Each structure stands twice: as structure tokens, then as C-alpha cells.
Amino acid sequence: MPFKSTAKTINRRTLLKTSAGAGFAAASGLLGSPAIAQNRSISVGAYGGYFEDSLKEHVYPKFTEATGIIVNSVTQPDSTSWLQTMNQALKAGNVPADLSMHTPLNLLKGERLGGIFAPINTGNVSGVDMVSEDFIHASDAGVLGVGVFSYYSSMVVNSDEVDPVPASWAEFWDTGRFEASLGLPKNVNFKFLDVVAATFFGGVDALRSHDGIVATVEKASELHPNVALWFSAESQMEQALKNFDVVGGMYFHDVAGLMASDGHPIASVFPKEGCPIDFNSWTLSVGSGKAAEAEEFIAFTSQPDIQSLMARKIGTAPVIDPAKTDLTQEELSAVAGTPAIKSPYEVYLDDETFITETWDRMVAKG
Amino acid sequence: MSKAAALPTRLAKVAYIGAVLAMCITPFLLVFAISFGEKIEGAAWVWGFQFDNYKRFFVGADYPNSISFLYLKFLWYSLYYAMIASILAVATCFPFVWLMTRLSRRAQTVWLVFFLASLTLSEVFVVMGWDILLSNRSGLPALFKETGLTDLLKETGWFDVLRSWGLASPRNVRFKPTEFATILTMTYLVWPYAVILLYPPLSKINNEIIEAARTMGAGPVTVVRTVVLPMVRTPIVGTVLLLFVFLLGAYVTIAVFAAPEKHTLSISVYEAVRGATLNAPFGSAQAIILLIAAAVVLVFSRMALERGEK
Structure with missing residues (x-):
């Protein structure tokens, strides 16, 4: 997932913690979204396999419960090919996902390519100031990425x-x-x-x-x-x-x-x-009409209890000050270390x- | 009436041939066109017309500050593995197919069905199998250790020889990553194809010819050497060449069993196109050069074969 290897471009968790196929995950994500017109919804990309499954099981339902916004999960193979997919789809006028996950390298790449990432109005994202500055990708156009997890x-x-x-x-x-x-x-x-x-x-x-x-x-x-x-x-x-x-x-x-x-x-x-240390960020697609939902979603995943939840369930390290989370020393050292x-x-x-x-x-x- | 009917038929024919040609040539032309494109550092690439990608293939990107034959080395290993493995496959397969064609019709059918069925095993499955067989704790090295063969090798001094060949770590023998494992797996991969390609020409050889040779006093080996082999020389060379071309594209085997210093162009092409650099132009240039190299090998082999027949 976070790194792009060669060949099989294997997303780390897919292989490591063998889970149901990404295709199945994507399909069940679509099935899980009731077609009620007045419901607010957002499509969110995540690395297919264990990672996406965990988000769908532990994080998205809590978000829907808290905000009423339904999450449609979109399977990303990784960051690099997904950037290509986004680039091509956006040129053709499609938005493959409102929010996507990207590595810092691909964030920079996307910024340079242009026309892929829309600025996120962090003024509307409550709690974003908790996210360490190292994990915020600011550009001349505004903030293009907000860290979601590190490793x-x-x-x-x-x-x-x-x-x-x-x-x-x-x-x-x-x-x-x-x-x-x-x-x-x-x-x-x-x-x-x-x-x-x-x-x-x-x-x-x-x-x-x-x-x-x-x-x-x-x-x-x-x-x-x-x-x-x-x-x-x-x-x-x-x-x-x-x-x-x-x-x-x-x-x-x-x-x-x-x-x-x-x-x-x-x-x-x-x-x-x-x-x-490396990390991944949420990015908003150009042409997405779901900026408001995206802001709520990013605010939600930046919360200390969601950061702890991800550390416990997925093994990622927080992007906020660990002292703000309720992770024990043992739980924290399982996912992070110094220097x-x-x-x-x-x-x-x-x-x-x-x-x-x-x-x-x-x-x-x- | 015949004229009225012939026109649509002819049109359909032309359209069909046009469609087939387009399907064959378009991807190739696309790759060719992309190979002249320009890489933008830190982003993707743009269309262009310059020869930097071809230059990089022969001398490296940093030329003239430094010179690198990295990609020529990858090309060499592409050709080397494919040629050795295809020759090995045909050489080891030939006696088997020859004996198989002398069996009863029924037995031949069973064998053929078996080999046709084995073609459904993809490269990934085959590699996975050999990977387990050659792994330290589940395969041959474990067997070496358990049976005391490793200790015996250490006592007799052969272990150090294996280490100098890269076939052992300080702890035990090891088979991956090695050339041995790579060529073994590639040979295995094309063996069923070799059987299926060699079967038709060998099964056509009449038993009467063999019997005639035998009655004149030739032993079985002499018969194969002096009668059978000359009759099927062209199909044998053809099979080797077909397997050679097939193996040029081997990817998983190389990725798993070959050390990076002995990787091939197929790995390098993939890394350029789909890897983190998104450098499709350089990947395309490498693919075009691999194609040209393969064509040269085929043309020379064909010329050699024709000369041999004269």
C-alpha cells in the first residue's frame, strides 16, 4: 500500500494479512449503499484488501453513525497507479472517488501534473490543527493533502x-x-x-x-x-x-x-x-461536488479516538500527537518508535x- | 446476381482484414510512438520526438558524466535465459516425446490430454510451486539439512565450493535467488509446450522406416541419431525458437528466482512503465529494442537452418 514496489505492486496488507479479494470488497461496498436520494454520501478510495476491509468494518460505519453521510468505498490498487487512473478519468470528465489516499511522493507528483487534486478548505475541518504539520501538504493553491496515518x-x-x-x-x-x-x-x-x-x-x-x-x-x-x-x-x-x-x-x-x-x-x-517514517494523506479530487462531506470525513478521521482505533485495528501510527490519543505505551510502541x-x-x-x-x-x- | 453478392462479401473481407491488422499493429505503433516521448522529472511524461530513451538504453541516463551498460546487461540476460531454457526444454523433452509416440494410440491420447491440461497452470502457479520446493525451511535445503547432507558437504569441503558458487549461505545450501533456479523454472514452464509442438512431427514418422533401419543392423540410439533427428530437424529448431520468444516475456520467474544483477528487460520495462517513475517512454524504448533483438535472433537462426539444409 504505502510504497509502490515493482512487479506485482503488491499492497502490503493484502498479501500479508490475506483477506477477501479486493474485487469482492469493492462489490460489497457498493451493495452496502442504499439508494436513498436524500442521503448524503461520499466515495472514498482506500488500498484494497485488509486495509480497505478494516476501514469499512471499523471506521466508515462510525462515520455514518456520527454524520449520516454514507461512505461508498472505492478500491485503490495503490497510490501510483491510482494517480494514473485519476489523471485519465478526470481528463475524461469522471471522478473516480471524491477522496483518495496518496503517498507524499504522489501528492507532489499530482500537484505538478495539475488538474487532479482540489484544495481542501481546512478552515472547515475541525480538529485539523491536531494533525502534525509534517503531514499537511500545503501548496500555492491551498492544502492538497491531510495526513491520515503514518508508518x-x-x-x-x-x-x-x-x-x-x-x-x-x-x-x-x-x-x-x-x-x-x-x-x-x-x-x-x-x-x-x-x-x-x-x-x-x-x-x-x-x-x-x-x-x-x-x-x-x-x-x-x-x-x-x-x-x-x-x-x-x-x-x-x-x-x-x-x-x-x-x-x-x-x-x-x-x-x-x-x-x-x-x-x-x-x-x-x-x-x-x-x-x-512515511505517511499517507487524504486528497480531494478536482470536480468532486462533495467538498463539504469530505471536510467532515477528514475531520472525523483526524479525531484522537479514530486515530487510536486505526492504530489498534490496522497497525498504523497516528498523525496527531500520540499524547492526545488513549493509546497505551505498549500499543504505541507496536506501531511507532523514535527517532x-x-x-x-x-x-x-x-x-x-x-x-x-x-x-x-x-x-x-x- | 453473382456480382451483387460478391460486393458485400468482398467488403466484409476487407473490413475483417483491416480490423485484424489494426488490432495487431495499433498497440505496436503506440509503443513505438511513446518510445520517443519525454520524461518530466517528478511527474509523468509527455509526447515528443527525441532519442534520449534509446541513448539511455546503451549508455545510461547520466552519460556523459558516467557510463552504464545496465540495460544492455538486462538485454543479455533476457536472451541468455530464454535461449538456454528453451534448448534445455527441447533437449530433455525430445526423448520423452519420441518414446511417447511409440506407445499405443490410447496411451498417447492420455499423455497428450495430461500435457494440455497442465497448460492451465499459469507462470504464477508454477513459480509458487518451485518457490516452496526451493525454500530454506520447506524444500530442498531443509531436506539437505535433515538428511545430514549439509553436514556431510561441510565435512568434505564441498560446502565452501557451493558458497563460492553462490549456492550456499553460511548456514545451509540455498537455491534462490540463483541462475540455477531461474533456468530450471523456465525450462519447466515451457516443457508442456515442447511436448505439444514436438508431438505432431515425431508421431508422423512411420514405424516401417524405423524397422527398416533396425533390420539393417542399427541400434535404437543410432536410429534416433541418424534417421529420426535429421527428419525432424526443422521442427526442433522451430520449437526452440518459439519457446525462446515465449520465454523472453517471462516475468514472475525472474522476479522471484533471479538476483537483481541478473534481471531481464521484462522486469526493467515493467518497472519503468508501471513502477514509481511512470517512465513509459523509456519502458517503450526498452521494449522496442527487445523486439528488435528477438527478431535478429530469429532471422539468424532461420538463415543458419537454411544453410544447414543445403
Whole structure:
């Protein structure tokens, strides 16, 4: 879901927590909407599978109960292809969903493409000031995105094989300990490069020049003898961790926690340099006539009790100050940690081809 | 009357051929046209006419600051895997089909139905099966460990040899990601096609010819080598080429079993078109070059075959 992998573009939760097919989910969402003319309604896009199902089960009914607005769930395959779908549909005069979910990268992309996202009048969204500024996407045209959830990619290790757990990411470079043992993301968008920059170059700002990118990628290339798997779909990494094909690497913090609670010897670690945080935002489609409903909906999902609900049921981290929620320390550490490494998103866009090809060449030894 | 009837018939024919041509050529022309498009950094792409995407294929995007043969390497692996696996499939399939055609009609039918049915297994299913068979805790490596073979390899020193070949981690043997697993799965994938393509020419070979050769004193292997093989040389080469073309598009197998440094163009094309960069023009340029490379291989093979027949 939040990241766009390659190939199968697998939405993380669909595969991980196998659920009913997205098609079924979409169909049942449509069936669930009674055709009463005076009812207010809004169509909301969400990543198909476990994620969309959970929203439909836990969040949308509460929203309808509170506001009388019916939610028609629309299945998004992910953020990137959905942006393409929206772009094409909007040009043809259709609105695929009033609200959609997008990653920060695709928010920026959509903003640059133009004609996709309509500004959200945050003055009408009560409680939006609780949402951390890091998660609000403001542009010249106004606010185009309001964060809905965040998540962390952390260091994961097999706690049977790796003892003690590393205190720094730098320990992964120790071939004596980790020869042919690590699973790392194949795609640059998974932000392992941010980790390398934070660990060896004083922070992600090192990526703001071509020389900095090259130096960081060269440092990452030293990991080759230790990498057993460059995964392109998260299911590959999940399997590799369970099968002991790898004993360490980078993976989703909350999913690693779920695997641990299922009895796998897996620990999710926040080393001293921290772990990358990422988030997703609600966006309003150009041409949607449901701005008022959208404002109510965004206000609703920004509420502390809904943020806690999502943390408990879906495993996402809040986009508001956790102290405002009723999450216990244990519940919070299951979905979040410190410190957070914040990605320099503009670099991944402005230098897209350069950073992608430099990274791909390193991975492919080309 | 005949003239009045012929006109609509002719029109229908022309319309039909036109429609078929349009269906075949339009997607190709579209890809060709997109390959000259221009990528906008941080957004999508726009139509255009420039050769940057083709240039990038041969020397990389950063040229002239640095030069990269990354995509040429992907092209090489596309051709390499497809050629090795198609030759292996035909080579291992040939004796089987030959023996199969010597069975009773009824037995042949059963085998053919079996292979036709196995075609319903998609690449995804086949890969999933082999993935389990080759995984550390559910497949061959587990068997190696449980039977003590891993320890035996370690004692005899062969384990270090396997490690240097990339077929072992410090803990156990490993088969993925490896070239071995990739080629094995690709070969398996096209085996049923090889059976179905080789069956017609081999089943047409008359038993009397074989018997004649046998009565002149040739052993079974000699018969196959000197009588059967020359008779079906063209279908064999044709089968190899067809499987080769089919395997150029293999995607799931490569994604799961090949290490990224040995990935193919099909992965790279997909990542460009559908991946995060939304760079359809570069994906299209790669696809066009793959197409041209495949065509060159086919033309040369055909020329070699014709020369061999003279």
C-alpha cells in the first residue's frame, strides 16, 4: 500500500494479512449503499484488501453513525497507479472517488501534473490543527493533502540468530556477522538510502546533491556480500524472514511486530540513527461536488479516538500527537518508535531518474 | 446476381482484414510512438520526438558524466535465459516425446490430454510451486539439512565450493535467488509446450522406416541419431525458437528466482512503465529494442537452418 514496489505492486496488507479479494470488497461496498436520494454520501478510495476491509468494518460505519453521510468505498490498487487512473478519468470528465489516499511522493507528483487534486478548505475541518504539520501538504493553491496515518520501516532481525540486536544500522556492514544474511528492498523508493545517509553521512540532507547521492549509494554497495535477498514485493521478505533465508534487514515495523506475536523469532529494532517514517494523506479530487462531506470525513478521521482505533485495528501510527490519543505505551510502541528519519521527498522527485538509476546500477552491479 | 453478392462479401473481407491488422499493429505503433516521448522529472511524461530513451538504453541516463551498460546487461540476460531454457526444454523433452509416440494410440491420447491440461497452470502457479520446493525451511535445503547432507558437504569441503558458487549461505545450501533456479523454472514452464509442438512431427514418422533401419543392423540410439533427428530437424529448431520468444516475456520467474544483477528487460520495462517513475517512454524504448533483438535472433537462426539444409 504505502510504497509502490515493482512487479506485482503488491499492497502490503493484502498479501500479508490475506483477506477477501479486493474485487469482492469493492462489490460489497457498493451493495452496502442504499439508494436513498436524500442521503448524503461520499466515495472514498482506500488500498484494497485488509486495509480497505478494516476501514469499512471499523471506521466508515462510525462515520455514518456520527454524520449520516454514507461512505461508498472505492478500491485503490495503490497510490501510483491510482494517480494514473485519476489523471485519465478526470481528463475524461469522471471522478473516480471524491477522496483518495496518496503517498507524499504522489501528492507532489499530482500537484505538478495539475488538474487532479482540489484544495481542501481546512478552515472547515475541525480538529485539523491536531494533525502534525509534517503531514499537511500545503501548496500555492491551498492544502492538497491531510495526513491520515503514518508508518515506520524498521530494522528487523531474527532474535534467535542475531543476539544482541544491533544498536546501529552500521552493524549490518559487518560481513563477519551478516554474510549472505540480509533482506533489503530492491526499490529506491523504499528509502533504505535515507537510512544509509542518516547512518554514515550525518542525515538525509546528504542526498541533496548528485555527489552526495553517489557517495551514499557507494556506501550501500558495500553491503552486497551481506545481502541474500533484494526484495521487490514485501511478501518475499516476509517469507524470507519466516524461512530463515534472511536473518535481518529492513521491513515494516508493525508487520514485524505481528509476525513476532505469531510466534516467529523476529524483533523490530529502532537503532540509534532511527527508522524511516512515511505517511499517507487524504486528497480531494478536482470536480468532486462533495467538498463539504469530505471536510467532515477528514475531520472525523483526524479525531484522537479514530486515530487510536486505526492504530489498534490496522497497525498504523497516528498523525496527531500520540499524547492526545488513549493509546497505551505498549500499543504505541507496536506501531511507532523514535527517532524517525524523515525522507527528503523532493530529492526523489527532482532527481528521480538520477537517483533511481544510480541505485538500480548499484543493486544490479551494473 | 453473382456480382451483387460478391460486393458485400468482398467488403466484409476487407473490413475483417483491416480490423485484424489494426488490432495487431495499433498497440505496436503506440509503443513505438511513446518510445520517443519525454520524461518530466517528478511527474509523468509527455509526447515528443527525441532519442534520449534509446541513448539511455546503451549508455545510461547520466552519460556523459558516467557510463552504464545496465540495460544492455538486462538485454543479455533476457536472451541468455530464454535461449538456454528453451534448448534445455527441447533437449530433455525430445526423448520423452519420441518414446511417447511409440506407445499405443490410447496411451498417447492420455499423455497428450495430461500435457494440455497442465497448460492451465499459469507462470504464477508454477513459480509458487518451485518457490516452496526451493525454500530454506520447506524444500530442498531443509531436506539437505535433515538428511545430514549439509553436514556431510561441510565435512568434505564441498560446502565452501557451493558458497563460492553462490549456492550456499553460511548456514545451509540455498537455491534462490540463483541462475540455477531461474533456468530450471523456465525450462519447466515451457516443457508442456515442447511436448505439444514436438508431438505432431515425431508421431508422423512411420514405424516401417524405423524397422527398416533396425533390420539393417542399427541400434535404437543410432536410429534416433541418424534417421529420426535429421527428419525432424526443422521442427526442433522451430520449437526452440518459439519457446525462446515465449520465454523472453517471462516475468514472475525472474522476479522471484533471479538476483537483481541478473534481471531481464521484462522486469526493467515493467518497472519503468508501471513502477514509481511512470517512465513509459523509456519502458517503450526498452521494449522496442527487445523486439528488435528477438527478431535478429530469429532471422539468424532461420538463415543458419537454411544453410544447414543445403
